[in-house]
Structures are given as C-alpha cells and as structure tokens.
Amino acid sequence: MNEAFNAGMKALREHMAREVEKAPVPPDDVLARTITRRDVQQYDVYFIWGPGRDIASRTDCGHGYYLTDSCPCCDADDDN
Numbered sequence: 001m002n003e004a005f006n007a008g009m010k011a012l013r014e015h016m017a018r019e020v021e022k023a024p025v026p027p028d029d030v031l032a033r034t035i036t037r038r039d040v041q042q043y044d045v046y047f048i049w050g051p052g053r054d055i056a057s058r059t060d061c062g063h064g065y066y067l068t069d070s071c072p073c074c075d076a077d078d079d080n
Contacts, residue, residue, distance in 0.1 A: 020050040035059055037074055040067045 023045035030039055031052075040047040040056050047056040048068060056067040065071035 016049050019045055023050060026052070035067065037061050037067055037071075 024043060025046060026035075026039060026043045030043070035047070035052070035055060043052065046052045053068065059067045061067055061069075061071050061074050063071050063073040065074070
C-alpha cells in the first residue's frame with residue numbers, strides 16, 4: 001500500500017508541476033505591489049501551487065489570515 005501511495009503522490013506532484021508550467025504568470029504590476037485576495041483568485045495556480053505561494057502564504061488578507069488560508073470573513077464576502 002505504501003508503494004501505491006508514493007506512486008500516487010509522485011503522479012500528483014508531476015501533474016501539478018505541469019499545471020504550474022502552463023499557468024499564466026501575473027503581470028509585472030501585480031507582482032510589484034502587495035498582492036490581494038483577488039490576485040490569488042485570478043492567478044490561483046501561480047499563487048497556490050507555483051512560485052507565488054511563498055508571497056501569498058505570508059500576505060495577510062486583512063482579517064488576520066494569510067491569502068493561502070480559508071478566511072471566514074473573506075469567504076462570507078464571496079458568498080454575498
């Protein structure tokens with residue numbers, strides 16, 4: 001079972017690497033400023049799985065959560 005799990009994880013990593021390679025990169029003006037929740041939503045693969053994750057995981061959404069976290073306030077805003 002461990003071998004099957006490891007094979008599945010390897011396949012997932014390879015799949016996500018291909019997704020990151022083909023995902024659009026945010027424009028320079030977005031990368032030059034503090035990113036927002038909207039930026040992460042618009043360029044989700046870049047900021048969640050790709051090279052922008054480090055930045056998104058250290059940027060506060062304004063409610064005490066990071067942009068890579070689920071924020072109850074931001075999620076409620078999205079629902080309205």
